[in-house]
Amino acid sequence: MATLGNPSNTIEILQKYQFHFQKKYGQNFLIDTHVLEKIIREAQITKEDCVIEIGPGIGTMTQYLAEQAREVVAIEIDKNLIPILQDTLSAYDNVTIINEDVLKVDINKLAEEKNGGRPIKVVANLPYYITTPIVMGLLESRVPLDSITIMVQKEVADRMQEGPGSKDYGALSLAVQYYAKPEIVANVPPNCFMPRPNVGSAVIRLTCHEKPPVEVKNEKFMFDLIRASFNQRRKTLVNGLGNAASLNLTKEQVAAALESMGLPPAIRGEALSLEQFAELSNLL
Ligand code: SAM
Numbered sequence: 001m002a003t004l005g006n007p008s009n010t011i012e013i014l015q016k017y018q019f020h021f022q023k024k025y026g027q028n029f030l031i032d033t034h035v036l037e038k039i040i041r042e043a044q045i046t047k048e049d050c051v052i053e054i055g056p057g058i059g060t061m062t063q064y065l066a067e068q069a070r071e072v073v074a075i076e077i078d079k080n081l082i083p084i085l086q087d088t089l090s091a092y093d094n095v096t097i098i099n100e101d102v103l104k105v106d107i108n109k110l111a112e113e114k115n116g117g118r119p120i121k122v123v124a125n126l127p128y129y130i131t132t133p134i135v136m137g138l139l140e141s142r143v144p145l146d147s148i149t150i151m152v153q154k155e156v157a158d159r160m161q162e163g164p165g166s167k168d169y170g171a172l173s174l175a176v177q178y179y180a181k182p183e184i185v186a187n188v189p190p191n192c193f194m195p196r197p198n199v200g201s202a203v204i205r206l207t208c209h210e211k212p213p214v215e216v217k218n219e220k221f222m223f224d225l226i227r228a229s230f231n232q233r234r235k236t237l238v239n240g241l242g243n244a245a246s247l248n249l250t251k252e253q254v255a256a257a258l259e260s261m262g263l264p265p266a267i268r269g270e271a272l273s274l275e276q277f278a279e280l281s282n283l284l
Contacts, residue, residue, distance in 0.1 A: 004088060005033045010194055013058050017084050021073045021195060025078055026127030030151075032192035035203075040064045042185040042205055043123045043149035050115035054102045054124035054134060057081060059088035064066035065123060066092040073114055075102045075199050080081035103133060107143045107181075118251040119208070120209035132172060135206075139179040148180070148206040157184050157202035164273050170230045175223065180206035180212070196265070229277075230267025236266050249284060250275055257283040 004010055010031050015018075015050075021027045030036055038144045039061065045051060045068040055061040056074035058081060065072045072095045076085065082099050089095045096114075098105065122145065126134060130150050138148060152160075157170070160176040161184055162169040176182055186203040190196040216222045228244035229237060235260065244249030254267055257280055272280070 003063055004058060004065075005030065005036050007031045007194065009267060010058065010060070013084060013088065017080075019058075019080060021077055022078060022080075024129075024228055026055075026129045027057065028125075028193040028195060028197045030060050030125055030192060031194045032188075035186065036061055036064055037190050038186050039149060040068055040125065042180055042203060042266045043121060043147065045069050045123070045128070045230070046177075049146075050111070050118075050122050052107065052110065055127050056085060057125070058084045061123070063092075066095050069121075070094065071114060072096070072205055073098065073110060075100055075105055077101045084085055096203050103130065103137060103225065107138065108141060110150050111144055114258065115144075117144055119144040121146050122148040122150070124149075125151040128139060128156075130198070131156055136172075136175060139175065139206075139208075140152060145207060145208040149203065150187075151188065151203050153197075154200035154202045155231065156203040157182075162207070164271050165197055169270055170233075171223075174277060176206060177274055178212050180208045182206050196276050204252070211279075214275050215282075216278045217282050219282075222277060225281050225284070226269070226277055229272070233268070233270060235268070237263055237272075240269065254284060 010029060045072050049069045050071045051065050051069045052073060053062055053065055053074040056076050062072060062074050067082050074095060075098045079099055082097060085097050114175060122138060158168045159170060159172045161182045182204055184202050184204050188201040188203060224246055228241055229248055232240040238251050238254045241247060241254045243251055258265060258267060260283060261279055
């Protein structure tokens with residue numbers, strides 16, 4: 001089997017199996033070897049690693065992963081791609097293909113079975129329509145994770161990486177930064193994919209923290225607080241949090257907590273760092 005990752009080999013496989021792209025599954029296959037090599041390099045994969053790939057497509061990146069890793073588990077929802085993957089990956093005995101919706105797979109169980117519960121790496125050119133549930137699901141599920149290296153929509157990569165004061169800063173930035181250190185490692189234009197997506201893309205590596213960078217008494221409450229703060233982005237925290245039904249707080253309580261932190265009463269959520277949200281959450 002020829003290596004994929006260039007337009008002509010990809011077209012040959014698609015024609016051989018008369019494969020039709022399904023828009024609903026966010027299918028944009030990589031056809032640029034430089035981008036593939038860059039992703040693999042940035043994911044820092046070694047022969048010790050067990051890698052989970054989400055959405056292998058026709059197996060383009062899976063071939064690279066299989067060469068570098070000890071073991072690869074590839075989870076693909078589209079049953080029409082399974083015979084193709086069995087073909088394109090037939091040379092590798094270290095790849096397991098699972099035909100399932102990744103959001104329904106018990107990744108903890110998989111990490112236990114395949115890697116004895118040791119931290120795994122996730123590498124993927126993600127289907128963009130479910131980026132946030134996939135990333136948040138992985139981070140919140142307590143799966144032992146070393147890193148997540150993923151292709152996402154450029155705008156989403158920016159949101160994950162931003163800090164206070166930026167228009168892209170929000171609940172996703174804070175959630176990602178609580179669990180991991182995000183670094184955008186490449187920007188990828190639409191012509192590196194087949195078919196071309198309508199948006200720019202970026203590869204972001206999330207290196208997971210062994211321990212969160214801030215101490216929080218009640219994680220769930222902090223994230224409820226963060227969500228409420230950004231639900232009403234233009235409101236001051238005193239008004240936004242004081243009105244949020246989910247929190248059961250009075251405006252006076254919020255104002256007093258902000259004052260004890262030395263923050264102005266008219267401050268908005270978008271100005272607070274993760275450390276400040278943690279402190280506010282602990283105070284409230
Ligand atoms: N990895 C391939 C590549 O880079 O060429 C394909 C990437 S494509 C952007 C996304 C892949 O995710 C598609 O193969 C699609 O069928 C698959 N996919 C979409 N939704 C999925 C889900 N819920 N669970 C697992 N795979 C999914």
